[in-house]
Amino acid sequence: MSTLDLTPRLTDPDTLFEALVEAHRGLAPDASRRLDAKLVLLLANHIGDGDVVQQAIAAAIGNPAATPAAPSDTA
Amino acid sequence: MQSTYVHPHYAHVPPTDDGARHKVVVVGGGLVGLTTALDLAHRGQQVVLLDDDETVSVGSRAISFAKRTLEIYARLGLGARLLGKGVTWNVGQVFFGDRSIFAFDLLAEPGHQYPAFVNLQQYYLEQWLVEACQATGLVDLRWRNRVVAVENRPDAVDLTIEVPGGSYRLTAEWVLACDGAHSFVRETLGLPFVGKVFRDRFLIADVLMKAGFPAERWFWFDPPFHRGGSVLLHRQADDVWRIEFQLGWDSDPEAERAPDRVCARVRAMLGPDVPFELEWLSIYTFRCRRLEKFRHGRILFLGDAAHQVSPFGARGGNSGVQDADNLAWKLLAVLRGDAPQTLLDTYDEERAAAADENILASTRSTDFITPKNEAARAYRDAVLELSEQHAFARPLVNSGRLSEPAVLRASRLNTPDAGSWTGGLPPGAPAADAPVVCDGREDWLLRHLTADGFTLLLFGTPDEAPAAALTAPAGRTRQGAWPVRSVFVSPVEGDGVLWDREGLAAARYDAQSGTAVLLRPDQHVAARWRSFDAVAVAAARRRALGITGDERQRIPA
Numbered sequence: 001m002s003t004l005d006l007t008p009r010l011t012d013p014d015t016l017f018e019a020l021v022e023a024h025r026g027l028a029p030d031a032s033r034r035l036d037a038k039l040v041l042l043l044a045n046h047i048g049d050g051d052v053v054q055q056a057i058a059a060a061i062g063n064p065a066a067t068p069a070a071p072s073d074t075a
Numbered sequence: 076m077q078s079t080y081v082h083p084h085y086a087h088v089p090p091t092d093d094g095a096r097h098k099v100v101v102v103g104g105g106l107v108g109l110t111t112a113l114d115l116a117h118r119g120q121q122v123v124l125l126d127d128d129e130t131v132s133v134g135s136r137a138i139s140f141a142k143r144t145l146e147i148y149a150r151l152g153l154g155a156r157l158l159g160k161g162v163t164w165n166v167g168q169v170f171f172g173d174r175s176i177f178a179f180d181l182l183a184e185p186g187h188q189y190p191a192f193v194n195l196q197q198y199y200l201e202q203w204l205v206e207a208c209q210a211t212g213l214v215d216l217r218w219r220n221r222v223v224a225v226e227n228r229p230d231a232v233d234l235t236i237e238v239p240g241g242s243y244r245l246t247a248e249w250v251l252a253c254d255g256a257h258s259f260v261r262e263t264l265g266l267p268f269v270g271k272v273f274r275d276r277f278l279i280a281d282v283l284m285k286a287g288f289p290a291e292r293w294f295w296f297d298p299p300f301h302r303g304g305s306v307l308l309h310r311q312a313d314d315v316w317r318i319e320f321q322l323g324w325d326s327d328p329e330a331e332r333a334p335d336r337v338c339a340r341v342r343a344m345l346g347p348d349v350p351f352e353l354e355w356l357s358i359y360t361f362r363c364r365r366l367e368k369f370r371h372g373r374i375l376f377l378g379d380a381a382h383q384v385s386p387f388g389a390r391g392g393n394s395g396v397q398d399a400d401n402l403a404w405k406l407l408a409v410l411r412g413d414a415p416q417t418l419l420d421t422y423d424e425e426r427a428a429a430a431d432e433n434i435l436a437s438t439r440s441t442d443f444i445t446p447k448n449e450a451a452r453a454y455r456d457a458v459l460e461l462s463e464q465h466a467f468a469r470p471l472v473n474s475g476r477l478s479e480p481a482v483l484r485a486s487r488l489n490t491p492d493a494g495s496w497t498g499g500l501p502p503g504a505p506a507a508d509a510p511v512v513c514d515g516r517e518d519w520l521l522r523h524l525t526a527d528g529f530t531l532l533l534f535g536t537p538d539e540a541p542a543a544a545l546t547a548p549a550g551r552t553r554q555g556a557w558p559v560r561s562v563f564v565s566p567v568e569g570d571g572v573l574w575d576r577e578g579l580a581a582a583r584y585d586a587q588s589g590t591a592v593l594l595r596p597d598q599h600v601a602a603r604w605r606s607f608d609a610v611a612v613a614a615a616r617r618r619a620l621g622i623t624g625d626e627r628q629r630i631p632a
Contacts, residue, residue, distance in 0.1 A: 037456075
């Protein structure tokens with residue numbers, strides 16, 4: 001089973017954050033919600049691993065028990 | 076309202092056997108009760124069937140009969156009739172708003188005798204089942220017989236039955252409760268029937284029209300003619316079309332039932348120029364629930380009496396027919412002393428697992444069709460919008476996961492796989508059909524399976540066949556009752572073999588030369604091997620009959 005990678009991986013985090021927020025500009029709440037749902041579905045399919053998505057759901061909910069422990073060899 | 080079908084009237088005959096004892100009494104003469112009775116009669120068993128009505132079902136009810144169900148009815152002699160009268164379909168289309176977003180083919184591969192689905196009004200099938208039961212001479216069909224009391228004793232069941240002008244009593248060694256979602260037998264035993272109620276309401280309008288729609292399942296999410304709801308359009312026999320409108324929980328069922336209102340909804344959908352007549356209408360809510368156990372001593376529950384699902388996916392009628400298919404041979408083996416009574420517990424185990432699968436699938440469909448909150452709606456609509464452009468999203472669209480037969484994976488009747496398999500049919504799976512050539516004629520594999528015993532499919536050319544299998548009729552694989560009959564499936568033509576000319580049988584069973592597959596009397600895989608071993612076949616057969624080490628002393632096998 002693959003493990004959700006929770007280490008920083010983005011080379012340009014500010015651009016990504018801006019792009020996410022920008023995508024919602026001018027959208028009504030329901031359209032905004034639908035946009036986020038589409039993003040999740042697109043990315044989940046790209047990941048293609050239900051276990052990883054389940055771990056991401058648990059991490060998003062903030063359930064520490066369901067979030068996999070970091071590999072022990074990282075400091 | 077109904078103009079295309081005249082209900083038969085079955086005359087009540089006053090009972091003359093008050094206090095009699097019968098081996099098998101089926102309670103309920105609907106689709107499942109009649110199928111169970113016919114299956115038992117086909118296997119030579121006398122059955123008494125009690126029904127509180129005097130005709131077949133009113134309204135179209137179950138309409139979509141799945142491939143596996145058709146194969147079961149083929150075994151019972153009704154396959155050709157279903158194909159002849161019913162509407163064959165394999166394709167579904169999904170619409171969102173005013174656009175068609177994609178189509179799917181449920182039977183994408185060729186080489187099956189039966190299609191993915193045939194649509195037919197339930198009353199036709201019930202009528203044919205009655206006729207087929209009568210033709211066996213073994214089914215005592217008793218109309219206007221209402222069970223009003225049940226006493227479930229350890230060795231038999233006492234029934235009190237109300238008939239016009241009085242009541243009488245029967246004792247049954249086994250009672251098969253097929254008396255539907257409101258099962259009296261279940262209720263009088265006080266058995267909890269637990270599950271989930273869905274807060275939604277649907278209108279079924281069966282309309283008679285000469286319409287140019289293809290024989291496909293069309294499903295709309297949020298169409299312009301019914302904003303905010305879903306609509307299903309499905310063709311049945313006699314130019315009758317099933318239309319289902321999702322009405323929502325806040326709708327007023329009494330007001331929605333008014334024919335004017337129903338006609339207005341239908342006209343909005345079809346356009347002003349399509350003439351139609353209302354054939355039948357019904358408003359329903361639904362639940363997903365099941366009995367904890369399908370066997371209670373000498374009473375066994377089948378169909379809606381045992382489990383109820385939402386209608387999305389055609390899993391009600393189809394699963395009830397599979398219940399009958401699963402139980403009939405087991406009950407017979409027990410009645411004849413060929414198997415221990417514990418074999419009947421495997422009916423509960425196998426079909427309860429199937430019911431759970433059906434409940435899960437139909438619950439998920441319902442949750443997709445009726446989003447429970449704003450987030451669920453956002454995801455649902457996101458899936459629908461994405462699926463128009465992107466193939467990846469289409470498998471997420473859930474307008475009903477259409478009935479597929481259960482694979483009885485966890486059954487204790489299965490002999491676990493040894494050897495290496497890269498697919499094919501694992502133990503517990505229903506047999507797959509394939510085109511074959513037999514004695515120079517085009518034929519189908521399933522037609523060569525034996526119903527009163529086990530079938531051993533032996534793959535390979537006849538000159539490679541093991542000698543022990545070739546001498547099977549007198550040899551070690553042939554037991555007394557429920558014998559094993561060998562069927563040779565060969566890549567080359569030859570006498571006494573099924574020629575797998577297209578190689579589809581071998582492909583579907585992941586077979587190589589030498590592969591042996593043992594099928595139960597209900598056509599489910601009991602065991603499979605890479606090479607034939609008479610001792611292993613005999614052991615797998617005993618296991619599939621529920622005969623464990625201890626019982627070998629008592630049960631003649």
